[in-house]
Amino acid sequence: MPELPEIETVSRALRPNITGLTVQQVVKRREKLRMPIPNLEFLVGQTVLGTDRRSKYLIINFEHGQLLVHLGMSGFLHWASPTDEVGKHDHWEMRFTDGQILRLRDHRRFGCVLWQPKDTIHDALTHLGPEPLEEAFTTEILKQQIGKKGSPIKTVIMDASVVVGVGNIYANEALFHSKIDPHSKASDLSDAHLEKLVIAIKFVLSEGIRLGGATLRDYHSVDGSDGLFAQFTKVYGRAGQECLVCKSTIQSEMLGQRNTFWCPKCQKKIVKKTSGKGSKQKIKK
DNA sequence: ACGTGATCCTGGAAGC
DNA sequence: TGCTTCCAGGATCACG
16 A cells, blocks of 8 residues: 555655656556556657655656556566566566566556656646655645545545645544544644644654655565554554543544545544634634 | 545465 | 455546
8 A cells, every 4th residue: 555655755766767768668467457558669868867756656757758657556666687477466677778677466456557748737736735855835725625524634635725745644644643633624624733743644654764665564575564554553453452642542434435434532533613702713522 | 635445466374 | 274355556537
């Protein structure tokens, strides 16, 4: 389940190895992932200038544009040599003139490969909200993005048009760290709550990156990755277990079709009271 | 305009 | 043991 920290980790790891390589061949073994893979034969002879990330898209830079690779939830890139066997779910690859092959494997096929010509923005990226780890992502910006949205705050922060890169695991964890009940209506949050939430989102994503993408749970288990995942999550996947802070039982429930975990004691449901003149924020148990 | 929920896909876990 | 059912997830689309 690659989320923002995993993509950032992949981008950083890939950069020194791929930069400067020249494409010899592009091989498409399956036409359709989540979206059709475009024909990219025009990349032959072009040299990789570097890698980047926008939202959960890995960006591979070329002189005439950018290759956007989304790993969906089960996708990953791996290096191969010409003699390596092609896996059942190796759907696409770039071969370079030095003999290395970069393969996209994605058994659930939720990923996609897109091309974005220079100085244009692909349709898939136009509606995206701010990057959570940039300084420009502030309490004020989050407040603007939320506007009058009355949905549960957890659903709202997972909406990529509000802020990108906050997947289910990080949404659960960020709400735990900010002590906000996931059911709270987004528009009911005060500036103080939003400030805590912004700090928590930045914190959990940064921690994810620091741990090299800790949430690679159903990833091919490289030794120790499971341990990192368990060490990272305070509420996600811990329904029925003790809260690590207060020992209350962690609750779980489907919210917005996603499994949601929270501590009923540490996390308070926020309800805005609109009695009489003006409105006051009140924290309700 | 906004909110909700179905859909895509498949390996592995859980249940019978 | 072997079969079936369920679950995970992000993005998109249809509908109310």
